Amino acid sequence: MYQEFAYYYDALMKNVDYQEWTNQVERIFNKYGKKPKTIVDLACGTGGVTNVLASRGYQVTGIDISEDMLFVAREKARKSGLKISYVCQDMAELTLHRPVDAVLCMCDGFNYILDKDRLQKTMNRIAGYLNKGGILVFDISTYYKLSSILGNSTMADNNEQLSFIWFNYFDRESGLLEMNLTFFDKQGRMYRRSDETHVQRAYTEEEIRELLQASGFSEIAVFSARDLNPPGKRSHRAFYAATV
Ligand SMILES: C[S@@+](CC[C@H](N)C(=O)[O-])C[C@H]1O[C@@H](n2cnc3c(N)ncnc32)[C@H](O)[C@@H]1O
Structure with a gap:
């Protein structure tokens, strides 16, 4: 991460x-x-x-x-x-x-x-x-934000320089939110893709x-x-x- x-x-x-x-x-x-x-x-x-x-x-x-x-x-x-x-x-x-x-x-x-x-x-x-x-x-x-707002949602933003897609999965049993992030960063006439997975715990x-x-x-x-x-x-x- x-x-x-x-x-x-x-x-x-x-x-x-x-x-x-x-x-x-x-x-x-x-x-x-x-x-x-x-x-x-x-x-x-x-x-x-x-x-x-x-x-x-x-x-x-x-x-x-x-x-x-x-x-x-x-x-x-x-x-x-x-x-x-x-x-x-x-x-x-x-x-x-x-x-x-x-x-x-x-x-x-x-x-x-x-x-x-x-x-x-x-x-x-x-x-x-x-x-x-x-x-x-x-x-x-808060627990509310990770479980009910971010949990099991998809977030995205599409700008000229930087765009991202963000798939979120919340597991109620473990209280863990997995966020799969993908970025597209403009470099010249191409976009460079990078991926990262972040995990947060809801307390x-x-x-x-x-x-x-x-x-x-x-x-x-x-x-x-x-x-x-x-x-x-x-x-x-x-x-x-x-x-x-
Ligand atoms: C959302 S960022 C917050 C950064 C900063 N505090 C701010 O207000 O913008 C979370 C940060 O926690 C750091 N982090 C995660 N686990 C950590 C750990 N076990 N020890 C130290 N830093 C950690 C990450 O590398 C990241 O920089």
């Missing part, structure tokens, strides 16, 4: 407002009365949120499992003159030199951890690397709360994507926060 797709990711996310996404994170920091200085952004991808955080003065490390996503992230940071350490790591095996004040995992990062035990292990490691009073903030696609709020508690987190709260109200039954995205 996130090999060739890494180079299309920013084009597909062009309508995502990462400033606003970061505002939501800061709203949550404020609600908890936290003023973190050091932040690790897990599953940072091409650095959408990581770069905004660095430009707002936080000391940030971006971690991702995909070298291709990190390649794009590093290029963007270099062009913007931002000093960010980008590290290739599987977040389930998180290893840091020193603890940090906050850990983030934005835009579905935890949905990519397909196994509940592995997500538990990830949360355990995060808890172990947070300073006392540190905060974890993450957002995931219920109950499951996430249980996992956080088992990792020793407290003050667990769930927010909508835009404000500090709880998400609705049909919300597509939920932000979670918890402290150690």
